[in-house]
Amino acid sequence: MYDVCEWRHVFKLDPNKPISDEQLEKICESGTDAIIVGGTDGVTLENVLDLMARVRRYTVPCVLEISSLETITPGFDLYFIPTVLNSRNPKWITGLHQQAIKEYGEIMNWDEFSFLGYCILNKDCKAAQLTEADTELSKEDAAAYAMMAERMFHLPVFYLEYSGTYGDLEVVKEVKNALENTLLFYGGGVSNCEQASEMAAFADVVVVGNSLYENIDEALQTVTAVKGK
């Protein structure tokens, strides 16, 4: 079983965005701890299967982050199920999950699934808009969600999501202080070594996504910035 506790850096690839074989090889052999396949819109079973098969040529662990039921397919090493703790709509907190578990709970191999408590803080990102997230939060509000994730719900991961924009370090620090056992994933706007190491000082795992599609060479360097040589 893959030990997420040992991860420090992951790349998130969007099945809805094109990536060449050459770029994918560099990403998969970069020394990152895992590849997460996930995105909010335009994710289809076809593009998930295609990306999974291409990442599968390499030994790096490959995880599907589930954003819709239709795109779940066997073949990944692990499955992440997000719950958006600061959503205003219960559908994105427990609603879709309850429906899925009602249908598939008995046949699920629960060891393959891990659960991410999201707190989405960039109001303009697609995930915030889709899930009607309440992004107007103080650092104390965010830390309270983190404490809920750990103490109320015993979630293994709290995911501070700034997708598309670089986050507020003061919020990340406050959230980290609120957590003892639950891992802190930070994602959003990390595009260079300085930002990666700044976030890695507080987050357990730094997630790098969009910058791979903007400046891949700089994005690849975030691996050593987080993990060292």
Ligand SMILES: CC(C)=CCC/C(C)=C/CC/C(C)=C/CC/C(C)=C/CC/C(C)=C/CC/C(C)=C/CC/C(C)=C/COP(=O)(O)OP(=O)(O)O
């Ligand atoms: C292995 C196998 C075959 C199992 C079969 C059994 C089975 C079907 C089990 C299902 C189990 C289950 C409980 C599933 C959950 C179903 C579900 C749809 C839950 C909702 C998930 C959710 C809250 C989605 C909201 C969007 C979200 C948070 C997505 C995560 C990814 C993310 C944040 C991407 C970044 O998005 P963004 O940057 O804003 O946008 P783009 O990158 O796309 O531009």
Ligand SMILES: O=P(O)(O)OC[C@@H](O)CO
């Ligand atoms: O795409 P970026 O902004 O790097 O964010 C990474 C990840 O947290 C997105 O879900």
Ligand SMILES: [Mg+2]
């Ligand atoms: Mg994205």
